[in-house]
Amino acid sequence: MPDHPKHINPIFRKKETKSYSIQECLAGISTDRMILSYLISKAESPLAADEDFILEVLEQLPIVGETRRVAVSGSPGVGKSTFINSYGNYLTHSGSKVAILPVDPTSQVSRGSILGDKTRMNHLIGNEHSFIKPMASSLALGGIAHATSTAIMLCERAGFDYIIIETVGVGQSEYAVRHLVDCFVLLLQPGGGDELQGIKRGIMEMADLLVINKADGPLLKSAEESLKSYKNALRLMLENDYAWKAKAISYSSVVEEATVSITALMDKYFTHMSARGRLEALRNEQALRYYVDMSEKLFLSAVGKHPEIRKQTEEHRAQILAHEIFPVKAVKELKEKLEHAFN
Ligand SMILES: Nc1nc2c(ncn2[C@@H]2O[C@H](COP(=O)(O)OP(=O)(O)OP(=O)(O)O)[C@@H](O)[C@H]2O)c(=O)[nH]1
Ligand SMILES: [Mg+2]
Incomplete structure (x- = not known):
């Protein structure tokens, strides 16, 4: 049996929740609380299929x-x-x-x-x-x-x-x-x-x-x-x-x-x-900030997954701990590597 973290009960099974079609969600979102709950749970899911489902619902609803x-x-x-x-x-x-x-x-x-x-x-x-x-x-x-x-x-x-x-x-x-x-x-x-x-x-x-x-x-x-x-x-x-x-x-x-x-x-x-349109301006600013924040996080995660960059940062970490390189020099090398990898 695989090792489970202590706080997880290995025989616990989540209760099956009812699922709804996109049409059912569109028809019932404002009248059926179960449907709204179902959609919000999907919004918390990291699965791409759930994200697509939610986007389709959002796009069709005013x-x-x-x-x-x-x-x-x-x-x-x-x-x-x-x-x-x-x-x-x-x-x-x-x-x-x-x-x-x-x-x-x-x-x-x-x-x-x-x-x-x-x-x-x-x-x-x-x-x-x-x-x-x-x-x-x-x-x-x-x-x-x-x-x-x-x-x-x-x-x-x-x-x-x-x-x-x-x-x-x-x-x-x-x-x-x-x-x-x-x-x-x-x-x-x-x-x-x-x-x-x-x-x-x-x-x-x-x-x-x-x-x-x-x-x-x-x-x-x-x-x-x-x-x-x-x-x-x-x-x-x-x-x-x-x-x-x-x-x-x-x-x-x-x-x-x-x-x-x-x-x-x-x-x-x-x-x-x-x-004077303040609320609209605030919401615009927030929409843009959301996009910028999320895109920065995505960039960071994509760059971190790049094999050459990943290898380099792992090497640098070990070298810094072994006092084999100045952190400033490691950053300079990394900068050069990044320029090389993405240009
Ligand atoms: N006297 C008095 N007590 C209050 C009032 N509001 C909350 N309390 C008491 O403060 C305690 C905490 O209340 P909660 O509403 O659970 O506080 P919370 O900030 O939501 O707590 P967490 O979600 O755990 O962070 C409870 O014992 C409440 O009865 C109030 O207006 N007057
Ligand atoms: Mg509370």
Whole structure:
């Protein structure tokens, strides 16, 4: 029997999932959640046949209306899922259709925290105006950006008004997700400064809205103080390329008026972005960035597979470790080899 990594159960067999034809997908994407789920799972697949299937579906489907793509990020436990549950519930009760895509690169093996997410989203499970599909794509070769951007396009064609992506604030996935959404919401814990929360300054700088969460009960006072200091810190920040200056607000999932305030702020953001074609410009920039990022990754992987180049880099690595070559000289040699191989 082949060796299996310890966490893999060798006798585990995935339950057979129903498959659908392209025609069935086209006819049912907006009415049948199983079909939308099926398509998103295909978007996560690395198989070329699945990619072709999805492309054919996408090419034949128009976008139904205007969507708002929102990312909700923040440290583990800050309350992202609970926030999405209360805010999403409010939106569906106001007549919007909401799709939620929790993205978690850390839980590929156990899908642990994603299961936790689902229990925190009890208002949205079984709600006919919402749809939740956890994504656990790999970071390799732009996995998150690729699968999530395809999932967003599918949800748009299925007629959702809001697409909310939950992503844990640990770094790499934020940067990938930032460029897929229109509005980046960062949730912060009352009390500690951002350093204390392990939130990198870079993540704070890419936020459009800062939400000081859990502003209720014993944390209310410290949430109000934090709100003040974040507002002060934001005064020093400049407008982004779309003339928007990040705003801070406090929030609690147990206070009903908080959902009204966050909805008003979100509307303000999207009204600002809709003016003067800003949203269109942002989406164009993102589409191009997606292509550039993906093509760079493809180039890198193709070059790395070139036999001569591969042999050379392996030799260089050994020589560098044996102090037989200066790294600078190795890079110069590699540059010459690359020029020779691709010209
Ligand atoms: N008091 C209070 N507690 C909250 C609020 N929102 C979330 N919590 C609590 O915070 C804990 C974490 O909430 P989650 O929504 O699971 O947090 P998360 O950021 O999605 O966590 P991960 O997905 O594991 O990163 C839970 O015990 C929630 O009940 C809030 O507005 N007020
Ligand atoms: Mg969560």
